Amino acid sequence: MSVLVFVEGLNGEIKKSSLEAASYGSQVAQAMxxxxxxxxxxxxxxxxxxxxxxxxxxxxxxxxxxxxxxxxADAYVKVIATAAQQESAKVLVFSxxxxxxxxxxxxxxxxxxxxxxxxxxxxxxxxxxxxxxxxVFSGKAFADVNLTSDVKIIAVKKNSTDIISNGGSTATVEKxxxxxxxxxxxxxxxxxxxxxTGGGVxxxxxxxxxxxxxxxxxxxxWHLIEGLAKELGAATACSKPVSDIxxxxxxxxxxxxxxxxxxNLYIAAGISGAIQHLAGVNSSKVIVVINKDPEAPFFKAADxxxxxxxxxxxxxxxxxxxxLDK
Amino acid sequence: xxxxxCISNVPDTTSKINFTGDNKEFDKNGVQYVINxxxxxxxxxxxxxxxxxxxxxxxxxxxxxxxxxxxRKALAIGADDAIRVNAHPxxxxxxxxxxxxxxxxxxxxxILMGKESIDYNGFQVHNMVGEMMGIPSVTPAFKLxxxxxSTARLEREIEGGKEVVEVKLPFVxxxxxxxxxxxxxxxxxxxxxxxxxxxVVEAAGGEAKSEYVNYSKPEKKSGVKxxxxxxxxxxxxxxRNEAKVL
Numbered sequence: 258m259s260v261l262v263f264v265e266g267l268n269g270e271i272k273k274s275s276l277e278a279a280s281y282g283s284q285v286a287q288a289m290x291x292x293x294x295x296x297x298x299x300x301x302x303x304x305x306x307x308x309x310x311x312x313x314x315x316x317x318x319x320x321x322x323x324x325x326x327x328x329x330a331d332a333y334v335k336v337i338a339t340a341a342q343q344e345s346a347k348v349l350v351f352s353x354x355x356x357x358x359x360x361x362x363x364x365x366x367x368x369x370x371x372x373x374x375x376x377x378x379x380x381x382x383x384x385x386x387x388x389x390x391x392x393v394f395s396g397k398a399f400a401d402v403n404l405t406s407d408v409k410i411i412a413v414k415k416n417s418t419d420i421i422s423n424g425g426s427t428a429t430v431e432k433x434x435x436x437x438x439x440x441x442x443x444x445x446x447x448x449x450x451x452x453x454t455g456g457g458v459x460x461x462x463x464x465x466x467x468x469x470x471x472x473x474x475x476x477x478x479w480h481l482i483e484g485l486a487k488e489l490g491a492a493t494a495c496s497k498p499v500s501d502i503x504x505x506x507x508x509x510x511x512x513x514x515x516x517x518x519x520x521n522l523y524i525a526a527g528i529s530g531a532i533q534h535l536a537g538v539n540s541s542k543v544i545v546v547i548n549k550d551p552e553a554p555f556f557k558a559a560d561x562x563x564x565x566x567x568x569x570x571x572x573x574x575x576x577x578x579x580x581l582d583k
Numbered sequence: 584x585x586x587x588x589c590i591s592n593v594p595d596t597t598s599k600i601n602f603t604g605d606n607k608e609f610d611k612n613g614v615q616y617v618i619n620x621x622x623x624x625x626x627x628x629x630x631x632x633x634x635x636x637x638x639x640x641x642x643x644x645x646x647x648x649x650x651x652x653x654x655r656k657a658l659a660i661g662a663d664d665a666i667r668v669n670a671h672p673x674x675x676x677x678x679x680x681x682x683x684x685x686x687x688x689x690x691x692x693x694i695l696m697g698k699e700s701i702d703y704n705g706f707q708v709h710n711m712v713g714e715m716m717g718i719p720s721v722t723p724a725f726k727l728x729x730x731x732x733s734t735a736r737l738e739r740e741i742e743g744g745k746e747v748v749e750v751k752l753p754f755v756x757x758x759x760x761x762x763x764x765x766x767x768x769x770x771x772x773x774x775x776x777x778x779x780x781x782x783v784v785e786a787a788g789g790e791a792k793s794e795y796v797n798y799s800k801p802e803k804k805s806g807v808k809x810x811x812x813x814x815x816x817x818x819x820x821x822x823r824n825e826a827k828v829l
Contacts (some may be wrong), residue, residue, distance in 0.1 A: 272742075330720070355742060359722060361707075362675075362706075365707070365792070371793050372676070388796065391704075393702065393703055394594070394701070395704055399800070399801070401798075402794065403796055420616075444754070445748075446739075446746035454756055513701055516703065519703075532596070533597070536596075546807070560808065560826065561810060561821060561822070562809050563818060564809065564812060570812055573815035576816060581829065
């Protein structure tokens with residue numbers, strides 16, 4: 258019996274969201290009186306894997322098969338299922354990413370397990386009950402869910418778990434080699450295209466997000482959003498109307514029918530705060546709203562606010578951010 | 584080409600969410616229900632493909648009778664017929680089992696749905712159905728085209744980029760924007776929808792693997808601290824020294 262955490266790599270390093278999943282998994286293991294093992298697939302530096310010891314992982318199983326450098330759902334599922342079997346894992350932990358949730362769903366079927374995605378807190382384990390809290394109604398509520406199968410699969414919402422750090426601890430790294438068949442690659446991607454973030458930060462991983470709405474008046478003013486984001490090390494985002502009219506790409510749309518973010522700091526410039534937008538951001542730790550309309554509903558959901566034209570306020574914020582010691 | 588489109592009946596995006604019975608049940612009082620917005624992308628794209636290539640679009644809902652107005656709406660938008668599995672959708676695993684039973688019986692070339700429902704936000708059912716049927720599931724897709732009669736080309740979103748995938752029929756895919764511009768029903772569609780077949784079947788057994796025991800709402804903010812626009816730079820200092828987020 259153990260806890261198995263799937264960690265995703267990006268450019269050879271472990272994604273921040275996977276460090277969170279590892280921290281989550283090792284805390285669950287501790288509560289259950291067992292150890293936490295990680296499984297990694299594809300192109301990840303072995304030093305980065307050993308460093309997972311800092312998140313409480315004792316062992317890492319690593320399948321370095323060249324064909325797995327890109328995400329292939331069925332092959333990944335087989336590798337993780339192999340690791341789960343080898344470790345007799347009763348709890349599997351993923352990041353609630355497009356990859357983690359997809360693989361988790363397939364494993365729920367293959368291992369006959371209970372799955373909860375979008376999980377925001379550590380489980381409550383009480384006798385036979387294993388209860389997790391997950392976000393529902395697109396950020397408007399939470400639900401406590403009992404996972405009733407023997408095997409429990411949890412996909413942890415990004416930025417909802419603190420990364421733990423036991424300085425200096427290292428995990429042992431063991432090779433894993435799953436018995437992959439040609440059919441596991443039937444839906445392998447023909448091509449993978451990564452966005453050019455211009456050295457910026459990816460929105461789903463970001464700790465700080467600077468977001469613009471129609472109050473920005475046009476795409477030509479986005480240099481102000483990007484300028485503040487650059488000074489703060491933030492990702493950029495936008496409201497639904499802005500992506501609908503094509504000022505910004507769809508993958509930047511934050512809200513109920515876009516992506517849900519929960520950064521430490523969300524700065525909204527020229528966004529009125531429709532209920533659908535609030536649903537996508539209201540688990541952010543600190544919310545700043547800049548809007549020229551003092552009646553904008555977003556102010557009710559904000560921690561800090563500035564009543565003023567975003568086009569005049571943002572340059573002042575950029576200037577003040579430049580003056581901070583970094 | 585036979586396409587199955589799965590739709591959920593969900594509270595409208597503008598709904599205020601409340602709970603009753605000691606926070607154990609969702610309060611339907613005063614809530615308007617709509618077709619899950621993500622499912623609308625799947626439905627419209629299915630209809631576009633049918634118009635271009637021929638075939639049929641069947642709408643499937645796993646839910647109770649109160650979903651029927653929105654099933655009719657899907658027929659009005661352009662689906663040919665509908666099936667409702669008469670069951671409370673207990674959890675994703677249960678729903679996936681019902682969809683799989685219908686899909687196996689119907690022999691569909693493509694099973695489409697939204698990437699998640701806006702009420703339970705699972706992002707689970709499509710991948711479970713793919714796994715249960717032993718066919719590829721491509722999720723979340725924002726582009727879907729046919730390359731030839733037996734192959735589809737999809738683009739799916741991954742964190743920080745996209746993947747281009749070509750799969751043979753049959754397959755499962757989940758949809759998100761900008762796959763297409765969701766359609767609204769026209770008067771002719773609404774009239775013809777009344778006479779299109781809507782078959783109600785009972786659940787094919789199946790079990791849930793999770794149970795919802797309690798609900799809660801996020802804590803309300805204690806109030807906004809306003810900073811004068813002329814002195815906007817002060818905000819950055821507060822974010823560092825008071826909120827400690829910079």
